[in-house]
Every structure is written in C-alpha cells, then in structure tokens.
Amino acid sequence: MTTDCVFCRIVAGAEPATLVYEDERAIAFLDLHPVHAGHTLVVPRHHVTDLRECDADLAAHLFAVSARLAPVVTQKTDADGFNIWTAAGRAAGQTVFHLHLHVLPRFFGDVFGPRQPNSKPPEATRGELERVAARILAGE
Ligand SMILES: [Zn+2]
Numbered sequence: 022m023t024t025d026c027v028f029c030r031i032v033a034g035a036e037p038a039t040l041v042y043e044d045e046r047a048i049a050f051l052d053l054h055p056v057h058a059g060h061t062l063v064v065p066r067h068h069v070t071d072l073r074e075c076d077a078d079l080a081a082h083l084f085a086v087s088a089r090l091a092p093v094v095t096q097k098t099d100a101d102g103f104n105i106w107t108a109a110g111r112a113a114g115q116t117v118f119h120l121h122l123h124v125l126p127r128f129f130g131d132v133f134g135p136r137q138p139n140s141k142p143p144e145a146t147r148g149e150l151e152r153v154a155a156r157i158l159a160g161e
Pocket residue numbers: 023026027028029030067068069118119
C-alpha cells in the first residue's frame with residue numbers, strides 16, 4: 022500500500038469513504054467534491070497511477086463496473102445522462118494519482134465538461150489523419 026495515496030487509504034479502510042460498490046479488484050465510492058450528486062469514482066484496489074500502468078483485464082473490469090453503475094446512478098439522481106471518463110497525467114487534469122474512472126451524472130444545460138472550442142474544429146485532411154494513424158500503428 023502507498024500510504025501517501027488517499028485512494029489506497031480508502032481501500033485499506035484508513036480513510037472514510039461512502040462506498041456504492043466493491044468486489045475483489047475494485048471499489049466505487051462517492052466523490053467527496055461531487056460535480057453533481059451521485060458523482061462516483063471507480064478505483065482499482067491495488068495502486069495503479071493511471072491507465073498507462075493498467076493491464077487490459079483490469080481496465081476492462083473497471084469499465085464494466087462503471088458501465089453497470091452509471092445507469093443506476095443516472096436513474097437514482099434523475100439525471101439526463103452520464104459521462105464515464107478518466108484522466109492520465111496533470112495535463113489531462115488528474116489530481117489524485119491512483120487510477121479512477123469518474124461516473125458523472127449529467128443534466129441538460131449543465132456547464133461541466135472539457136474545455137472545447139466554441140466552434141467545431143476544422144476538418145482534418147485525409148493526409149493529416151493518415152500521418153497520425155501511421156505513428157499510432159507503428160507503436161503497436
Ligand atoms: Zn493508491
């Protein structure tokens with residue numbers, strides 16, 4: 022256990038949290054600073070910094086747990102929809118460096134969300150897309 026990690030302390034029962042789900046590999050609890058009521062964090066029991074350190078089986082499990090919880094959270098909070106998202110690294114907005122998936126109820130007209138341009142980004146050329154794809158494919 023990384024004792025300076027608040028989520029590891031929650032997993033160990035050394036820090037209070039309001040759990041809404043748990044199994045042998047993951048727990049889910051309500052975010053202490055909810056964007057909306059029902060904002061839930063799905064967290065692996067063992068310390069993983071972010072998705073880059075997470076094996077595919079655990080990633081699939083965490084997403085499956087999130088996908089099971091999200092419709093329930095949405096219904097029970099009378100939300101209009103939900104987001105499931107994760108941040109990897111400070112540049113992406115990660116502030117707790119123990120992997121977590123946010124299950125975030127959403128409402129028509131709410132203003133929470135990633136910053137984005139006011140207008141639709143310009144269409145990329147096929148050549149630009151193919152250059153980026155070639156770099157991604159070369160990494161496999
Ligand atoms: Zn941790």
